[in-house]
Amino acid sequence: MKTYTEEIGDKLNILLEKNYDAEKGYTTASNNAKSAALTTFFERKAIQRKEFADQLKIELISVNQEPTTGGSIAGAAHRTWMNTIAWFSSDTDEAMLEEAMRGEKASIEDYNEVLNASISLPLSIQKVLSGQKKTIVNDTLTIKRLEDLA
Incomplete structure (x- = not known):
């Protein structure tokens, strides 16, 4: 039984x-985006997710746990899919925004799952996770606006 x-x-x-995966995914998207505004948005999101990962590492260390060092196989597959979309899609930016929205919605679910788990989280961890989730939720609104412009 785990402690x-x-x-x-x-x-x-x-x-x-998942934040490692998102950072790499947004970097891939920024490299494939056609519009300068979208490139900037995806670059900002990659930096943001790196910052989220750094915050999570600090919280892991604070509870004497070892942070994982890399992304998942599923994340690598998703980045390959985004590159495929960029290669074959005539409307790359719109397709990447749709994928970004899908990813952000999945992130919100992941954060909800941890925040609503039966295990009681220390207050500092709750605050970090709630703040990160709020940022992700707000960014879904930005993605919706960008989709309307694409």
């Missing part, structure tokens, strides 16, 4: 891995 801190570590490492 309390191991359970917290597992949950935070799942989010950490």
